[in-house]
Amino acid sequence: GQNIDQPTEMTATEGAIVQINCTYQTSGFNGLFWYQQHAGEAPTFLSYNVLDGLEEKGRFSSFLSRSKGYSYLLLKELQMKDSASYLCASMDSNYQLIWGAGTKLIIKP
Amino acid sequence: TAGITQAPTSQILAAGRSMTLRCTQDMRHNAMYWYRQDLGLGLRLIHYSNTAGTTGKGEVPDGYSVSRANTDDFPLTLASAVPSQTSVYFCASNPGTGVDTQYFGPGTRLTVL
Numbered sequence: 001g002q003n004i005d006q007p008t009e010m011t012a013t014e015g016a017i018v019q020i021n022c023t024y025q026t027s028g029f030n031g032l033f034w035y036q037q038h039a040g041e042a043p044t045f046l047s048y049n050v051l052d053g054l055e056e057k058g059r060f061s062s063f064l065s066r067s068k069g070y071s072y073l074l075l076k077e078l079q080m081k082d083s084a085s086y087l088c089a090s091m092d093s094n095y096q097l098i099w100g101a102g103t104k105l106i107i108k109p
Numbered sequence: 110t111a112g113i114t115q116a117p118t119s120q121i122l123a124a125g126r127s128m129t130l131r132c133t134q135d136m137r138h139n140a141m142y143w144y145r146q147d148l149g150l151g152l153r154l155i156h157y158s159n160t161a162g163t164t165g166k167g168e169v170p171d172g173y174s175v176s177r178a179n180t181d182d183f184p185l186t187l188a189s190a191v192p193s194q195t196s197v198y199f200c201a202s203n204p205g206t207g208v209d210t211q212y213f214g215p216g217t218r219l220t221v222l
Contacts (some may be wrong), residue, residue, distance in 0.1 A: 004151065040201060042213035043152070050208070087151070095207055096167075096204055099144075099151035 002026050004100035006088050011106045012078055020073045020086050020103045028093020032064050032071045035087040037102065043087055046073070074106075083107045112136065113192075115200050121220045130217050132200030139152060141183040141206030143167075145196040146216075149182040150201065158183055159186035159205055177222050190221045 001061060003025045012018040024032065031050035035043040048072060049055055049064035061074040073086055085102040113134045122128050126130060126221075133140065144152040146220045154167030158177040174186045187194055198217045203209035 008149075033184065033210070042215050045210045048208075063171070063187075091208060095209070096154065096157070097152075097211065099153075101149060101151045 002006050002090075002092065002098045002099055004088055004090060005084075006100040006103045009100070009104045009106065012106060014076075014078055014080060014107055014109050017074065017076050018076050018078060018103065018105065019076075022071045022073075022088035023086070023091040024069050024071070024098070024100075026069075026090040026092050026098055029066065030091035030093065030095060032062075032082060033091065033097065034071075034073045035088045035089065037085045037087055039084070046086075066083075078107050080107050080109070111201055113202055113212060115214040116218050118173045118215070119218040119220075121222060122187075124191055124221055125189055128187050128190060128219070129189075130198055130200075130219070132183045132185070132211075132214055134183075134200075134214075135180050135181065136202060136212070137180060138202035139180070140203050142201040142208070142211065143173070143185045144199045144201065145169065145182070145194075146199060147196050155185065164220075177195065185203060186198050190219075192221045194217060195221045199204075 006022045024074040037043040045063040054063045087098040087102045088100040116131045142157045143155040156175040158164045200214040201211040203211045
């Protein structure tokens with residue numbers, strides 16, 4: 001079957017680093033996406049990984065291990081505006097996305 | 110450019126009534142999608158369209174229908190609404206060329222009483 005798991009909620013402190021993990025089981029895997037969704041808004045694209053390794057984009061980095069079915073999103077120098085839900089989604093053989101339930105990240109001052 | 114627009118922003122609907130949620134994109138994307146998002150659950154695909162004139166069923170299609178008469182518009186119709194269809198509905202699109210990022214509309218919050 002196809003499945004995505006990520007923690008429901010995480011709390012971190014402003015200025016710190018947080019890692020949000022995601023495990024997946026997807027047939028015909030075509031890559032792993034991370035989206036950010038602020039409360040009451042639409043999801044917006046953050047990153048895409050298809051090869052093993054780390055992709056860095058400013059304060060955000062995303063990592064993929066295909067052999068382990070595992071990804072993480074790393075957020076550095078946390079800011080209050082990073083308070084949001086982070087959605088992990090894997091792309092299947094039909095190029096459709098299978099979504100996790102999202103991780104709500106709470107940033108405390 | 111506007112990207113993707115959805116209408117209405119929110120709606121309260123009596124059970125048994127019909128309703129059409131509108132979605133329009135101006136990016137000339139081939140593929141369009143309708144999702145519902147419920148608390149504690151991931152985005153679930155209702156219907157999709159890979160190109161104008163074609164549609165397909167997603168994970169939760171029952172009670173919903175779609176059409177794709179042209180590239181820009183992808184309306185979602187609830188023929189006879191039920192309370193379990195209370196949700197936030199997102200329309201999304203992408204170029205439809207393979208591994209593409211999906212771009213989302215602002216969503217429609219629907220309450221069925």
